[in-house]
Amino acid sequence: MSLIQDLIPLLGQPHVLTGPDMARYARDWMGGYQGTPLAVARPGSTAEVAATVKLAADHNIPVIPISGNTGLTGATYTEGGLLLSTERLNRIREVRPASRLAIVEAGVILSHLHDAAADHGLYFPLWFGARGSAMVGGVLSTNAGGSNVLRYGSTRALCLGLEVVLPDGRVLNLMSELHKDNSGYDLKNLFIGAEGTLGIITAAVMKLVPAPRxxxxxxxxxxxxxxxxxxxxxxxxxxxxxxxxxxxxxxxxxxxxxxxxxxxxxxxxxxxxxxxxxxxxxxxxxxxxxxxxxxxxxxxxxxxxxxxxxxxxxxxxxxxxxxxxxxxxxxxxxxxxAEIGAAVKPMIDSDIALPLDKVESFLTRIGPRLAQIAPGAETVTVAHLGDGNLHFSVYPGDPSKALYDRVIHAIEDIVQDLGGSFSAEHGVGLSKLNSMARRKDPVALDLMRTLKQAIDPANLMNPGKVIPPKNTAPEDPAKDPTE
Amino acid sequence: MSLIQDLIPLLGQPHVLTGPDMARYARDWMGGYQGTPLAVARPGSTAEVAATVKLAADHNIPVIPISGNTGLTGATYTEGGLLLSTERLNRIREVRPASRLAIVEAGVILSHLHDAAADHGLYFPLWFGARGSAMVGGVLSTNAGGSNVLRYGSTRALCLGLEVVLPDGRVLNLMSELHKDNSGYDLKNLFIGAEGTLGIITAAVMKLVPAPRxxxxxxxxxxxxxxxxxxxxxxxxxxxxxxxxxxxxxxxxxxxxxxxxxxxxxxxxxxxxxxxxxxxxxxxxxxxxxxxxxxxxxxxxxxxxxxxxxxxxxxxxxxxxxxxxxxxxxxxxxxxxAEIGAAVKPMIDSDIALPLDKVESFLTRIGPRLAQIAPGAETVTVAHLGDGNLHFSVYPGDPSKALYDRVIHAIEDIVQDLGGSFSAEHGVGLSKLNSMARRKDPVALDLMRTLKQAIDPANLMNPGKVIPPKNTAPEDPAKDPTE
Known part of the structure; x- marks a missing residue:
C-alpha cells in the first residue's frame, strides 16, 4: 500500500489531495518556490496529525507542515514529501479572559484570534500584514515578529504552552497555562522557530493583553x-x-x-x-x-x-x-x-537584526562597500528601529548572480562583524540556508545538528530546512532572485 | 596524573581546593545536603572553565557548577565530582545604557548588577531575598523568579545572550545583543533552567529596564x-x-x-x-x-x-x-x-504553580484531603498570586516519613489535576527528582532524556540532577525533612 492509500481511510478522501488540487499548497505565496509534493494531507485533529506523521514515518516519506502559506523563505517547499496542512485544526478551543489567555489550534488564522480576543476587550499583540492568512502554527514555527515586537515581544514571548506531534507520532503535551514552571528543560522554545524540523505544532496556549484604548x-x-x-x-x-x-x-x-x-x-x-x-x-x-x-x-x-x-x-x-x-x-x-520596494527590479532584499546601537555603523560601512561592488546602485532602507531590525534593499541595476552574491556577502560581512543576524524575523527555510552555513557560529550549528539528529533521527521532519548540510553548499531551488 | 594534579598547573594552587577548604562549597546553604566533592576548581576565565571541563572529561569525572550556593534543591550536591565554582568570573564586562543591557560573567553577584545598573538610572528587574549572594550563573541555571516576575518575567525573559562551555569543553558563543534573531533553533533557552546538566553558563547579556521612580x-x-x-x-x-x-x-x-x-x-x-x-x-x-x-x-x-x-x-x-x-x-x-514558616516543625513545604484561575480550586480541594490524611495539621499559605505561584506549607505534627509522602502526594495529585507544576521557581535539583518521575508528562521526560544523552553522552555534567533515572525511584541524599 502506498502512503496515499493508507491516508485516505484515515483522513477521508476529501482530505488527501493530489494533482492539481495541490496547487495552492505547492507554491509559496510569493511565487519563489514551486514544489511537487507527493500529496497534501489535511488532518482534522491532533490524533489525525499524529497518525499521519506515523504513517509517513512507516513509509519513510518526509512530512512538511504548512499552515497559512505566508512564509518568505521557502520553508514549505518539497519535492516528493507529504505536505501536512494544519488548516482544519482551526478551533479556538477557549478564551479565558480572567487569566488572559487563549487556547488555540495551529490552523487558527491570526485575525480570527484578534477578533476572539477583542470580544473580551483583549488583544493578541502580534500584528503584521499577512494577519488575514497567517495561522498560529506558522507564526509559532517561524517565531514571527511584526510591528508590535518593541512593546510585546515576538511570538515566542506570547506563548505559554504548546502541543507538538513528534517525528515518531507521539504527542508532546506542553499545554501549560503557567507563568512559572521550572520542572526540567525548556522544551517549548525548542519547537518555536524550528520551522517544523523537529515536530509539528498542533495547538498552543497564547497570552492576551488588555486592548489599547x-x-x-x-x-x-x-x-x-x-x-x-x-x-x-x-x-x-x-x-x-x-x-x-x-x-x-x-x-x-x-x-x-x-x-x-x-x-x-x-x-x-x-x-x-x-x-x-x-x-x-x-x-x-x-x-x-x-x-x-x-x-x-x-x-x-x-x-x-x-x-x-x-x-x-x-x-x-x-x-x-x-x-x-x-x-x-x-x-x-x-x-x-513593500510596494515602493518592489517598484524597481532587480532587488536584493535583507531582513537583518543589529544591536540597537550598531544600526548606524552598519549603514555607515555598507555605503562605501556598495560603491565599490555595485557603483550607482540605489538602496532603500526601512527599519523597525526599536528592535534593531533593518530591511535594507539594494537595486544594483545589473542582474548577474555574481553581483547578487557579492552584495549579500558584503551585507553579511558587516552584519556579522557588528554582532548582528542575517535573519531577524523571517526565519531560515531554504532561502537563508547558505547564510546559516557561512555565518552561524560553528559550535551552535553543530549543536543544532546534534539536536536534529537526536529528535528526528530519520530526518523526515521538513528535511533540508533551517540547518545546512555539513560539508556542501546547499542548492536553493528558488527562482533566480535577480530575474 | 590525577585530575587534581592536572588542574593545579592550569588554575594555580590557590584555585584548586581540597579537604576542609571545600567546606563552604560542599554543603548547601540550607544545610540540607552535605556532599563530598573530589575538589573545588575556581577557574578565572571562560578559557579556564573550558580547559577544566575538558580535563575532567578526560578523567571521566563529573563536573558540578556552583555559583552563589543559594539554591534550594540540592542541585550542587556531589559525591566525588568536581565542583566548578564560577565565583572568579565576576566581571561586569560592560553596561550599555543606550541599548539597555549589561554584559556580565557568571560569577557576578546579583546585587552588584543592581548597583551597576543603578549607576545609569537603570534596573535589573530580578529581585529576591538572596540577591546579596546569588550569582548570575545560578539564577540563569535555575531560571530564578522572585517578586518582580509579574511585571518583568523570570530570568529567562531578561536574558538576550549566553556563553556556555559544553560538556566536551567547546565554547558555545550565543552572546547576542539582538532583540530579534530567527537564525535556527533557540539554543539559549535550552541552557537556561537546565541546572548545569547540559553545560556551564560562563557569561550572559542581560536586559536592563528604566528604574522605577x-x-x-x-x-x-x-x-x-x-x-x-x-x-x-x-x-x-x-x-x-x-x-x-x-x-x-x-x-x-x-x-x-x-x-x-x-x-x-x-x-x-x-x-x-x-x-x-x-x-x-x-x-x-x-x-x-x-x-x-x-x-x-x-x-x-x-x-x-x-x-x-x-x-x-x-x-x-x-x-x-x-x-x-x-x-x-x-x-x-x-x-x-520564611521566619513564621520555619517557626513550627516538622514542616512540609512546596513551591507550586497553578493556572491563575485555579488557585482557589487547589485550596478548596487540599483542605478536605489534609483533614483525612493529617487531621488537625496546621497550614500556612502565601502566594505570588499574580504569577499563580503558591508556597503552601503543611505542619502535620507527626514527623513520620510515610505521612510526609502522603501529604506531598496529595498536593501533587491536585496540582497535576489542575494543570499545575510541582516546581514554580526553585527548580528540580535532587529534591524534586521524585516529583519529576511521578508527575512530568512521560513524553516530555523522554525527550529531556534524549536531549541530555545527545548533548552530554558521557553523563558528566551535573549527573543525576533534573532528570530522574528511567526505571528506578531516585534516592534523595537530603537529610530527613521531617527531622
Missing part, C-alpha cells in the same frame, strides 16, 4: 541615528514604556517614496536624513479618557514630550496626528515599503 | 480569590499594567503571623480570608513628580482606583502606605513568610 502617533525628523536611539529611550522614560512602534525611514526611503508614491507626501523635505514614525498606546483611563478641553491626555503627553525634546535639539521637526485620517496617512508612508 | 503600595482585604484575580485585572487596566507585586496572605497566614510576630499587626482582623499586598511602580514623570498639593500622582491613582473598587464591593477594606515607613511595615508582614 487609545493611540498617539507622530512623525519626527531627527538629526542622526544615535539621536534616534536617545529619542526612543527618552520617549520610553517619559511615557513609562508605552512606545509600540518606532520606525525609521531615511533619505533613500523618502527618495523612492517621493518617486513611486508622490501622493503620500514627504513629511520634512528639508530634513530627510532620519524620519521616524512613533506611536504610543495606552490602556489606562487616565491617559485615554478625553479631557474637559476635548483633547486626549495621551496625545497631550506625546506633544509635551516632543516639545521638550525639540527644545533640546534632539528633534528637528515633528507632526502629531490630530485625527485618525492623519494617523492613517502617517502609517501609509511606512506601509508603502 | 516611585512606588505606591497598599494592603487590601478582598472577599475571595476569584475577586482577587478580578482585582488584579482591574488594577492592571486602571494603571496600564503598572502592577509589580500582588501577594496573597490568607487566614492561615495571618493566624501564624499573629502568633509568631504579633509586633507586625494584622491589617484587617475582621477580614482575614483574603489579604493582598499590592504594589505599583512607575517611571513616567507624569505619575512620579509631586503635585502642587504635595501628593504623588501614582499614589492618587492607586487611591482613586481602590476607592472605585471598594464602591463596587470588590474590596472590603484597604490601607494605602503614606510613607516609606508604612510601605516597609506592609512588606514586613509579607517578608516574614
Amino acid at each position: 487609545a493611540h498617539a502617533t507622530a512623525t519626527l525628523a531627527a538629526r542622526s541615528l544615535p539621536d534616534a536611539l536617545e529619542l526612543l529611550n527618552r520617549l520610553q522614560a517619559a511615557t513609562g514604556g508605552l512606545v509600540e512602534a518606532f520606525e525609521y525611514m531615511p533619505a533613500d526611503y523618502m527618495a523612492r517614496l517621493e518617486r513611486v508614491r508622490p501622493d503620500l507626501g514627504i513629511p520634512f523635505p528639508a530634513h530627510r536624513a532620519c524620519t521616524l514614525l512613533v506611536e504610543i498606546a495606552a490602556t489606562a483611563p487616565a491617559l485615554t479618557a478625553e479631557t474637559a478641553q476635548g483633547t486626549l491626555p495621551l496625545t497631550d503627553l506625546l506633544e509635551d514630550t516632543l516639545a521638550q525634546l525639540m527644545d533640546e535639539g534632539l528633534i528637528l521637526d515633528a507632526q502629531i496626528a490630530r485625527s485618525t485620517t492623519q494617523r492613517a496617512a502617517m502609517w501609509a508612508r511606512r506601509e508603502a515599503a | 516611585a512606588h505606591a503600595t497598599a494592603t487590601l482585604a478582598a472577599r475571595s480569590l476569584p475577586d482577587a484575580l478580578e482585582l488584579l485585572n482591574r488594577l492592571q487596566a486602571a494603571t496600564g499594567g503598572l502592577v509589580e507585586a500582588f501577594e496573597y496572605m490568607p487566614a492561615d497566614y495571618m493566624a501564624r503571623l499573629e502568633r509568631v510576630r504579633p509586633d507586625l499587626g494584622i491589617p484587617f482582623p475582621a477580614h482575614r480570608a483574603c489579604t493582598l499586598l499590592v504594589e505599583i511602580a512607575a517611571t513616567a514623570p507624569a505619575l512620579t513628580a509631586e503635585t502642587a498639593q504635595g501628593t504623588l500622582p501614582l499614589t492618587d491613582l492607586l487611591e482613586d482606583t481602590l476607592a472605585q473598587l471598594m464602591d463596587e464591593g470588590l474590596i472590603l477594606d484597604a490601607q494605602i502606605a503614606r510613607s516609606t515607613t508604612q510601605r516597609a511595615a506592609m512588606w514586613a508582614r509579607r517578608e516574614a513568610a
Whole structure:
C-alpha cells in the first residue's frame, strides 16, 4: 500500500489531495518556490496529525507542515514529501479572559484570534500584514515578529504552552497555562522557530493583553541615528514604556517614496536624513479618557514630550496626528515599503537584526562597500528601529548572480562583524540556508545538528530546512532572485 | 596524573581546593545536603572553565557548577565530582545604557548588577531575598523568579545572550545583543533552567529596564480569590499594567503571623480570608513628580482606583502606605513568610504553580484531603498570586516519613489535576527528582532524556540532577525533612 492509500481511510478522501488540487499548497505565496509534493494531507485533529506523521514515518516519506502559506523563505517547499496542512485544526478551543489567555489550534488564522480576543476587550499583540492568512502554527514555527515586537515581544514571548506531534507520532503535551514552571528543560522554545524540523505544532496556549484604548502617533525628523536611539529611550522614560512602534525611514526611503508614491507626501523635505514614525498606546483611563478641553491626555503627553525634546535639539521637526485620517496617512508612508520596494527590479532584499546601537555603523560601512561592488546602485532602507531590525534593499541595476552574491556577502560581512543576524524575523527555510552555513557560529550549528539528529533521527521532519548540510553548499531551488 | 594534579598547573594552587577548604562549597546553604566533592576548581576565565571541563572529561569525572550556593534543591550536591565554582568570573564586562543591557560573567553577584545598573538610572528587574549572594550563573541555571516576575518575567525573559562551555569543553558563543534573531533553533533557552546538566553558563547579556521612580503600595482585604484575580485585572487596566507585586496572605497566614510576630499587626482582623499586598511602580514623570498639593500622582491613582473598587464591593477594606515607613511595615508582614514558616516543625513545604484561575480550586480541594490524611495539621499559605505561584506549607505534627509522602502526594495529585507544576521557581535539583518521575508528562521526560544523552553522552555534567533515572525511584541524599 502506498502512503496515499493508507491516508485516505484515515483522513477521508476529501482530505488527501493530489494533482492539481495541490496547487495552492505547492507554491509559496510569493511565487519563489514551486514544489511537487507527493500529496497534501489535511488532518482534522491532533490524533489525525499524529497518525499521519506515523504513517509517513512507516513509509519513510518526509512530512512538511504548512499552515497559512505566508512564509518568505521557502520553508514549505518539497519535492516528493507529504505536505501536512494544519488548516482544519482551526478551533479556538477557549478564551479565558480572567487569566488572559487563549487556547488555540495551529490552523487558527491570526485575525480570527484578534477578533476572539477583542470580544473580551483583549488583544493578541502580534500584528503584521499577512494577519488575514497567517495561522498560529506558522507564526509559532517561524517565531514571527511584526510591528508590535518593541512593546510585546515576538511570538515566542506570547506563548505559554504548546502541543507538538513528534517525528515518531507521539504527542508532546506542553499545554501549560503557567507563568512559572521550572520542572526540567525548556522544551517549548525548542519547537518555536524550528520551522517544523523537529515536530509539528498542533495547538498552543497564547497570552492576551488588555486592548489599547487609545493611540498617539507622530512623525519626527531627527538629526542622526544615535539621536534616534536617545529619542526612543527618552520617549520610553517619559511615557513609562508605552512606545509600540518606532520606525525609521531615511533619505533613500523618502527618495523612492517621493518617486513611486508622490501622493503620500514627504513629511520634512528639508530634513530627510532620519524620519521616524512613533506611536504610543495606552490602556489606562487616565491617559485615554478625553479631557474637559476635548483633547486626549495621551496625545497631550506625546506633544509635551516632543516639545521638550525639540527644545533640546534632539528633534528637528515633528507632526502629531490630530485625527485618525492623519494617523492613517502617517502609517501609509511606512506601509508603502513593500510596494515602493518592489517598484524597481532587480532587488536584493535583507531582513537583518543589529544591536540597537550598531544600526548606524552598519549603514555607515555598507555605503562605501556598495560603491565599490555595485557603483550607482540605489538602496532603500526601512527599519523597525526599536528592535534593531533593518530591511535594507539594494537595486544594483545589473542582474548577474555574481553581483547578487557579492552584495549579500558584503551585507553579511558587516552584519556579522557588528554582532548582528542575517535573519531577524523571517526565519531560515531554504532561502537563508547558505547564510546559516557561512555565518552561524560553528559550535551552535553543530549543536543544532546534534539536536536534529537526536529528535528526528530519520530526518523526515521538513528535511533540508533551517540547518545546512555539513560539508556542501546547499542548492536553493528558488527562482533566480535577480530575474 | 590525577585530575587534581592536572588542574593545579592550569588554575594555580590557590584555585584548586581540597579537604576542609571545600567546606563552604560542599554543603548547601540550607544545610540540607552535605556532599563530598573530589575538589573545588575556581577557574578565572571562560578559557579556564573550558580547559577544566575538558580535563575532567578526560578523567571521566563529573563536573558540578556552583555559583552563589543559594539554591534550594540540592542541585550542587556531589559525591566525588568536581565542583566548578564560577565565583572568579565576576566581571561586569560592560553596561550599555543606550541599548539597555549589561554584559556580565557568571560569577557576578546579583546585587552588584543592581548597583551597576543603578549607576545609569537603570534596573535589573530580578529581585529576591538572596540577591546579596546569588550569582548570575545560578539564577540563569535555575531560571530564578522572585517578586518582580509579574511585571518583568523570570530570568529567562531578561536574558538576550549566553556563553556556555559544553560538556566536551567547546565554547558555545550565543552572546547576542539582538532583540530579534530567527537564525535556527533557540539554543539559549535550552541552557537556561537546565541546572548545569547540559553545560556551564560562563557569561550572559542581560536586559536592563528604566528604574522605577516611585512606588505606591497598599494592603487590601478582598472577599475571595476569584475577586482577587478580578482585582488584579482591574488594577492592571486602571494603571496600564503598572502592577509589580500582588501577594496573597490568607487566614492561615495571618493566624501564624499573629502568633509568631504579633509586633507586625494584622491589617484587617475582621477580614482575614483574603489579604493582598499590592504594589505599583512607575517611571513616567507624569505619575512620579509631586503635585502642587504635595501628593504623588501614582499614589492618587492607586487611591482613586481602590476607592472605585471598594464602591463596587470588590474590596472590603484597604490601607494605602503614606510613607516609606508604612510601605516597609506592609512588606514586613509579607517578608516574614520564611521566619513564621520555619517557626513550627516538622514542616512540609512546596513551591507550586497553578493556572491563575485555579488557585482557589487547589485550596478548596487540599483542605478536605489534609483533614483525612493529617487531621488537625496546621497550614500556612502565601502566594505570588499574580504569577499563580503558591508556597503552601503543611505542619502535620507527626514527623513520620510515610505521612510526609502522603501529604506531598496529595498536593501533587491536585496540582497535576489542575494543570499545575510541582516546581514554580526553585527548580528540580535532587529534591524534586521524585516529583519529576511521578508527575512530568512521560513524553516530555523522554525527550529531556534524549536531549541530555545527545548533548552530554558521557553523563558528566551535573549527573543525576533534573532528570530522574528511567526505571528506578531516585534516592534523595537530603537529610530527613521531617527531622
